[in-house]
Amino acid sequence: MSIEKIVEQALQDGYLTPAMEAEVGRICDTASELSIEEYMALDRLMGALLTGEVVAVPRKQFINVMEELVLTEAIARSAEIEATSDQVLDVGDIAAYALNRLPPLYATTEEGARYQRQRAKEELQELITQQVSEAIARNLDRPEFFPEREPIGKSSGNEVLNQINNWLQIYAPDYEPKPSHNISE
Template sequence: MGINSIVEQAMQDGYLTPSMEAEVGRICGTAAELSVEEYLALDQLMGALLTGEVVAVPRKQFINVMEELVLSDAITCVAEIEQTSDTSLDVGDIAAYALNRLPPLYATTEEGANYQRQRARQELQTLIQEQVKEAINRYLDRPEFFPERQAINPKNNSNMANQLSSLLKDYAPGYEKDSNFF
């Protein structure tokens, strides 16, 4: 989808979704030069955003608490494995596998998120741990096919700390605020 069609869609719908915004950013970031029509479309979009004719939808108006819980457990398990072996694990792959096998726990308020966290710790902690361990086992047993596959948002963070920090920023925005670990 090009800039012109994204702007046209945003003008028609009255809102700019996070995926539309990301695509415009990707196009602008990778294009050597934009056409005059693309600049005009971006100018039109900017004007519509400023006047309120188009509203930018916030990235997240809700959170899936299960993502935080799975990431926390996966980070702990992966760190233990990587400290005791030469194996390198991808926390994102492991978390995605586990999350696909666990119920989502969405919340729109901090109170709701706290409730979901408490509920999950009481009712789902064992299931979360089992799914993370299964994800790690599957990851370690996976064949090396499709080596050319690329991450959804490829980032040049090769060390574990940067990879974890990036994942936490995406999935648990307030997780690192009081930590100087990374």
């Protein structure tokens, strides 16, 4: 889907979904140059987000309890390794590797989350520990190919605006003329 179609859909629905936001980001990140139409669409989207005509939908209204269990395990194990060696581990990479090999445990309520945590501790703790261990082993054995990688961040309404503003500044630095500071005498 193009930026223009995404913006048109967001304006029509009044919402910018996380999937739409991600697609705009992917297009901006992979395009060598954006067209004037794409810049104008991003500008329209930014204006609509600022005025409230379009609302950025929160990323989550549910949680994956497995994420917190894996992160807890990954942080504890990484801290042990980092305290006893000169190794620096990427907890995000370790958690992502392990999570890709574990079942999700989604919950929409606190009661559901407590149930999922208890279930995981009783039935899946050994598997969680095993997958985190494997992820750490792979992380320690991996060369650093792309040190300039940028981690994925959470987006709120303001962060979406900032991200679109950054895209416009990067991909269209001269789209809006900068005010001149000529002082007449």
